[in-house]
Amino acid sequence: MTGRLTILGLGPGAAGLIAPDAQAAVDGATDVLGYAPYVARIPARPGLTLHPTDNREELDRARHAIALAQGGAQVAVVSSGDPGVFAMAAAVFEALEDISPADHPDIAVIPGITAMLAAAARCGAPLGHDFCAINLSDNLKSAETIRHRIRHAALGGFAMGFYNPRSKARPDGFARALEVLRETCEPGRIVIFARAVTTPDESITVTTLAHARDDMADMRTVVLIGNPQTRRVGKWVYTPRFASEGT
Numbered sequence: 243m244t245g246r247l248t249i250l251g252l253g254p255g256a257a258g259l260i261a262p263d264a265q266a267a268v269d270g271a272t273d274v275l276g277y278a279p280y281v282a283r284i285p286a287r288p289g290l291t292l293h294p295t296d297n298r299e300e301l302d303r304a305r306h307a308i309a310l311a312q313g314g315a316q317v318a319v320v321s322s323g324d325p326g327v328f329a330m331a332a333a334v335f336e337a338l339e340d341i342s343p344a345d346h347p348d349i350a351v352i353p354g355i356t357a358m359l360a361a362a363a364r365c366g367a368p369l370g371h372d373f374c375a376i377n378l379s380d381n382l383k384s385a386e387t388i389r390h391r392i393r394h395a396a397l398g399g400f401a402m403g404f405y406n407p408r409s410k411a412r413p414d415g416f417a418r419a420l421e422v423l424r425e426t427c428e429p430g431r432i433v434i435f436a437r438a439v440t441t442p443d444e445s446i447t448v449t450t451l452a453h454a455r456d457d458m459a460d461m462r463t464v465v466l467i468g469n470p471q472t473r474r475v476g477k478w479v480y481t482p483r484f485a486s487e488g489t
């Protein structure tokens with residue numbers, strides 16, 4: 243059988259939010275590779291080998307997946323959310339750069355619902371106008387680059403989604419982001435802490451920049467920052483479809 247490598251997203255947590263095509267790729271896989279907590283979402287069955295690995299091993303995992311597919315396996319590389327958002331798809335293509343195109347296995351990328359969109363849906367429509375996604379992890383870029391991007395996104399009037407806001411290994415990332423926001427945004431700016439969205443542990447806190455604290459975020463939280471127009475309507479939060487000049 244010709245090998246195939248499918249890079250897919252498992253969505254934010256709820257089974258109903260996995261795309262049918264992603265589920266079909268998992269069901270047809272002989273090998274599933276990914277960060278251990280994501281691989282744990284795949285039920286074991288005869289004929290399926292699970293390859294859970296640590297989260298710092300993306301490139302090795304990608305090379306392993308490519309080698310398995312070159313050897314004829316039906317390989318699924320799983321990420322949470324969307325595989326192209328701070329996840330495995332880019333790592334696979336990075337690994338592919340070392341391989342002659344003639345030897346590339348068949349590859350498909352199947353999108354998933356990314357955390358910031360799942361979180362936004364829970365709150366209403368806080369990303370109803372222009373927005374951007376920023377990874378607060380300083381594993382692969384400097385703290386200064388992160389500050390620079392947040393500052394410019396804020397000055398540009400974008401709503402923002404912060405991924406990887408705070409972890410034991412990187413306790414200061416979100417505190418640094420708050421500092422930049424306090425320099426560039428008004429205290430009433432809406433801030434949403436959306437934790438473990440669509441899982442049984444879900445919790446959502448809607449507050450303002452004045453009341454946001456860095457310990458409100460952890461590794462299971464995506465933080466949404468509204469744009470200058472983002473507002474509440476009843477229990478909901480939304481961002482109008484129009485923007486004022488320059489914001």
Ligand code: SAH
Binds near residue numbers: 254323436441462
């Ligand atoms: N590929 C994933 C993101 C991986 S980075 C996606 O598209 O969603 C990991 C970060 O994603 C976490 O630190 C957190 O910020 C966010 N995240 C992933 N799942 C989440 C969920 N169910 N609820 C809230 N945030 C989540």
